[in-house]
Amino acid sequence: MDFTVIDAGLVAKLLLLLLVGMGPKIALVPFLEMTQSFDAATKAAxxxxxxxxxxxxxxxxxxxxxxLMRLLHITGGAVAVAGGIVLALLALKMAAGPTEKHGKEDLGLPVDTAKIAVFPLAVPYMLNPVGITVLIIASGEVVSIVSAALVVALVLIIAAFDYLVFTNIDVLAKRMKPASLVISEVVFGILLTAVAVQLFVAGLVNLGIITANAAH
Known part of the structure; x- marks a missing residue:
């Protein structure tokens, strides 16, 4: 990411990456599964x-x-490679379809709503490896207060969209068909796997392990 020139292309790229990395799609199905036994007020909370x-x-x-990158002597390329690996693990589970439960209903254990809201729903489903990778790399590459403010503003815009979705989830869920949710999760899982591969390759290019020409 080049923050020396802030234009529509940079804004669109960051917005798209953060929408994947912080948007509602990856967290949607796990949220519905883990909160299906709760009332609307609890789901909204x-x-x-x-x-x-x-x-x-x-x-x-x-x-x-x-x-953190400076203290741990980590480069942006290493962060991208690590993010790609972790994202691939998450994406492959989505692409495989709903073969396992995300919650603990089958164990007969009481569900701690505060804990599931933080883990796994907030991290790693809502703030997933793409978002974490993009934010760490952006942190090391911003060159001015304006560029930093841009990233913060986009994070808050995505957060506002997430808030609108998940505090009105019952209304939205009534319009969602279970079959379409499963299909969309599988398709999105495949697309995310491709994003994971691209992150991994971009990291290798950044590290100088492969050339940019070989990556295309």
Whole structure:
């Protein structure tokens, strides 16, 4: 990401990456599965806590990402490779379809709504490896207050969209067909796997292990 020139292309690229990395799609099916036994008010409360937790975590990661990379002697390429690997594991589960439950209903254990809102719903489903990777890399590459403000503003815009979705999930769920949700999760899982591969390859290019020509 080149923050020296802030134009429509950079904004669109960041918005798309953050929509994948923080948007509602990856968290949607796990949220519906893990909250299906709760009433609307409880679901909305879990949604609020999930969005707030993911947003605060995202802003902290962006604020400290560059410092952490320097302290740990990690490059942006290494972050991209690691993010690609972790995202691939998550995406492959989505692409395989709903073969396992995300919740603990089958164990007969009481569900702690505060805990599930933080993990796994806020992280790693809402704030997923794409978002974490993008924010860490952006943290190390921003060159001005304006470029930093742009990233923060886009994070808050995505967070507002997430908040709107998950605090009105019952209304939206009535319009969603289970079959279409499953199909969309599988398709999105395949697309995310492709994103994971691209992250991995971009990281290898950044590290100098392969050339940019070989990546195309």
């Amino acid at each position: 879990i949604g609020r806590q999930m969005v707030v937790t993911a947003t605060v975590a995202a802003l902290i990661i962006f604020a400290t990402g560059a410092l």
